[in-house]
């Protein structure tokens with residue numbers, strides 16, 4: 465096992481990783497920018513190193529500074545969390561050159577899945593069902609028109625290097641296509657430094673359903689069931705739950721086993737998520753994330769498996785602690801991503817938290833690095849914390865979530881708590897009747913009222 469892990473991240477996920485390290489008896493190193501000197505992950509880690517000024521590119525994305533921090537502290541492994549350098553294959557390679565282990569998959573798998581065209585090609589080869597679309601990138605309008613005519617309108621233009629829901633454009637008719645392509649290419653180049661795009665059939669009313677996987681890197685891989693992340697705003701997840709209200713047991717087993725078999729063939733190492741759109745009883749692969757995800761606690765609550773602990777075990781060369789047969793899904797869990805944003809306009813609201821009271825009680829988990837007197841810096845994402853609630857049934861979970869949301873107090877800044885308080889009371893949400901466009905429609909109706 466490792467002696468010391470450096471956590472190359474901040475916020476709630478840095479705390480989440482610290483917790484797993486502490487339980488395993490592994491010493492921890494926090495890194496932080498000058499904006500984060502008072503952050504909770506710095507306070508709770510055994511050691512900390514300041515790695516640069518507030519902009520992420522100068523601190524949390526600064527590879528030389530992170531390597532230096534490893535060398536100064538003698539850390540033998542790095543956990544990158546999510547975001548920042550977590551899906552940067554070069555970071556994994558550079559750490560390897562310095563003899564430092566990475567808690568994550570091999571660089572080749574990060575690279576393969578980071579290029580969404582290559583990821584789709586790989587998924588297809590491994591027998592995973594994909595959204596109909598172009599075989600690879602589309603280089604010009606003529607080719608795009610040919611592919612679009614073949615799969616049928618509407619089509620979605622997506623950036624090969626895309627992420628965070630950015631760089632996607634819908635074309636409803638052939639007349640829209642040229643303009644949409646040009647915009648998508650320009651946006652992709654600006655956001656990701658890569659103008660390559662590909663085409664997919666645009667699904668009108670799918671759900672977003674994703675499968676959590678764990679692999680040992682030697683050909684054993686298991687799945688931990690699914691999460692339904694259909695409640696999204698601007699393609700960003702807002703509310704995640706598991707199991708999905710839309711799947712039956714046979715569908716769950718079939719897609720889970722398909723994905724687990726594919727990961728066995730890849731000899732995938734560590735935690736990963738294979739994302740699908742689901743419409744009319746069929747699954748369509750969209751991408752794979754080669755890291756721990758924000759919404760991993762949903763799965764932890766229904767399986768009792770500590771996903772970060774498994775990541776660390778595998779990185780240290782140990783076996784997964786569970787077999788597929790031992791994975792049992794129990795009850796229902798829902799996660800709400802509570803952001804420092806206005807609940808209707810979503811305007812970011814960084815600043816001083818004057819009062820902070822997280823909810824508690826049976827089945828309630830709050831993953832947050834916030835505290836009373838903490839000042840949320842304007843430089844990073846706006847996540848204040850995640851509220852995760854577990855119940856024996858979906859109804860019990862909803863009932864518990866309602867009271868936990870009512871109990872949660874965050875003063876001094878705007879948060880999205882009021883949005884969740886209205887979602888948990890909404891009949892469509894209560895009945896699990898929503899697709900990926902539901903939340904945008906709901907917000908538009910609220911704004912008009």
Ligand code: ADP
Nearest residue numbers: 626627628629630664665666667672699750900
């Ligand atoms: P990103 O890497 O930017 O998150 P994804 O490929 O994971 O991009 O897609 C993000 C979201 O965009 C999905 O959850 C879904 O809401 C929407 N989306 C992606 N592909 C399609 C599609 N073919 N049809 C309709 N919606 C899509």
